[in-house]
Amino acid sequence: MTRGYMIDRDDDEAASGRLEPWEALATEAVGTVIGFWNFKRNHGRVWALLYLRDCALSQSELQDALGLSKGAASMITRELETWGVIRRVRAPGDAPWRFEAETDLMRMIGRVLREREAELVQRVRHDLEEAERLARPGPPEVRRRLARLSALALLVDGALRTFVATARFDASGVVRVLLPNAIRDRKRPRA
Amino acid sequence: MTRGYMIDRDDDEAASGRLEPWEALATEAVGTVIGFWNFKRNHGRVWALLYLRDCALSQSELQDALGLSKGAASMITRELETWGVIRRVRAPGDAPWRFEAETDLMRMIGRVLREREAELVQRVRHDLEEAERLARPGPPEVRRRLARLSALALLVDGALRTFVATARFDASGVVRVLLPNAIRDRKRPRA
DNA sequence: CTTGACGTTCAAGACACCTTGAACTACGTA
DNA sequence: TACGTAGTTCAAGGTGTCTTGAACGTCAAG
Numbered sequence: 178m179t180r181g182y183m184i185d186r187d188d189d190e191a192a193s194g195r196l197e198p199w200e201a202l203a204t205e206a207v208g209t210v211i212g213f214w215n216f217k218r219n220h221g222r223v224w225a226l227l228y229l230r231d232c233a234l235s236q237s238e239l240q241d242a243l244g245l246s247k248g249a250a251s252m253i254t255r256e257l258e259t260w261g262v263i264r265r266v267r268a269p270g271d272a273p274w275r276f277e278a279e280t281d282l283m284r285m286i287g288r289v290l291r292e293r294e295a296e297l298v299q300r301v302r303h304d305l306e307e308a309e310r311l312a313r314p315g316p317p318e319v320r321r322r323l324a325r326l327s328a329l330a331l332l333v334d335g336a337l338r339t340f341v342a343t344a345r346f347d348a349s350g351v352v353r354v355l356l357p358n359a360i361r362d363r364k365r366p367r368a
Numbered sequence: 369m370t371r372g373y374m375i376d377r378d379d380d381e382a383a384s385g386r387l388e389p390w391e392a393l394a395t396e397a398v399g400t401v402i403g404f405w406n407f408k409r410n411h412g413r414v415w416a417l418l419y420l421r422d423c424a425l426s427q428s429e430l431q432d433a434l435g436l437s438k439g440a441a442s443m444i445t446r447e448l449e450t451w452g453v454i455r456r457v458r459a460p461g462d463a464p465w466r467f468e469a470e471t472d473l474m475r476m477i478g479r480v481l482r483e484r485e486a487e488l489v490q491r492v493r494h495d496l497e498e499a500e501r502l503a504r505p506g507p508p509e510v511r512r513r514l515a516r517l518s519a520l521a522l523l524v525d526g527a528l529r530t531f532v533a534t535a536r537f538d539a540s541g542v543v544r545v546l547l548p549n550a551i552r553d554r555k556r557p558r559a
Numbered sequence: 560c561t562t563g564a565c566g567t568t569c570a571a572g573a574c575a576c577c578t579t580g581a582a583c584t585a586c587g588t589a
Numbered sequence: 590t591a592c593g594t595a596g597t598t599c600a601a602g603g604t605g606t607c608t609t610g611a612a613c614g615t616c617a618a619g
Binding site: 197198199200202203205206207209210213215225228229231282297298300301304305307308309311312315318319322323325326329336340 | 388389390391393394396397398400401404406416419420422473488489491492495496498499500502503506509510513514516517520527531
């Protein structure tokens with residue numbers, strides 16, 4: 178069930194040697210979430226590093242910062258780009274392409290929820306409704322239960338939309354509001 | 369990315385021959401969601417069938433209704449049981465054990481969110497906070513970004529709790545409210 | 560004690576997905 | 590044209606997870 182929380186796969190350790198310790202921690206943390214959310218762990222790691230560094234990195238830089246293979250770096254960046262999670266930018270001269278992170282967290286999450294979850298929920302709703310129709314001649318109890326499932330799908334659908342809408346609305350606001358606490362809690366350096 | 373939406377893998381078709389068509393549709397739909405949510409598709413199918421049938425079924429019945437192997441049926445039911453998603457009941461005589469579905473949808477979802485998502489979010493929050501601490505001597509911009517990530521984790525955490533709390537609160541209520549629409553929309557048999 | 564229905568376990572195999580790295584394209588420079 | 594760097598592609602191999610089915614309890618009836 179619970180996926181490993183591998184912070185230090187030995188090869189990574191070697192490869193990500195040039196990561197600051199906090200960078201390693203944070204990128205792993207993000208990678209874990211992302212991986213859990215059914216994307217690849219490295220999608221999260223790459224985005225997180227770009228986000229933290231706050232500057233554009235080339236593929237080769239990403240490669241040896243995170244210990245990715247050439248192929249992986251290419252693929253990961255391309256995918257992140259098509260999802261609008263990172264941007265490809267070209268420095269003046271003829272420097273190689275570099276990538277920088279989209280920083281509007283809520284925008285990203287909103288997009289994912291819309292494109293992936295919502296689409297799934299839609300399909301399911303459709304099928305459940307179809308099932309209800311087919312069950313029309315059947316026993317009412319069955320129909321009632323099918324209806325409840327449909328209703329649940331609707332509810333989840335709504336919840337997702339609400340979350341995105343709300344979160345986007347006060348995106349910066351919420352973050353700013355939560356921040357003080359987050360910081361305060363941490364001020365006391367834990368006996 | 370998008371997992372296949374296999375409604376009719378040929379073997380299933382043969383095996384689940386004794387499923388009513390709407391049962392097949394609904395169980396597949398639920399199975400898909402569940403599978404997408406990182407459980408096994410069959411967890412969803414088994415629960416859904418028990419839920420729709422509204423009666424207790426034995427393992428062997430589940431087996432040939434859904435085309436499961438003996439081992440799979442045993443494993444799936446045991447897991448669902450430990451998660452409190454189905455109950456094992458014994459009929460009067462010495463009949464074999466049978467399983468019936470937990471019907472409080474929100475209770476189930478709440479439990480999953482709490483036990484799985486929340487636990488993940490916790491770990492991530494912890495790691496991010498740790499990272500923030502380590503980055504204390506670093507550039508303020510990095511610390512600011514780490515803080516934003518932490519804040520996001522907090523936000524998601526809160527959203528999950530809110531969803532569960534809200535949903536549970538008006539669980540039956542919401543369902544009852546949504547139902548009329550769900551049914552009305554479907555009344556018109558689609559030209 | 561034997562038989563049969565019911566369940567469980569677990570090693571082996573099937574399977575899906577991820578990663579790798581070599582071959583290849585593109586493009587600018589000497 | 591030859592060469593070097595950047596980046597892409599894709600077949601081959603690796604990894605972890607799911608499923609299967611045979612072997613093995615258990616229990617009650619014959």
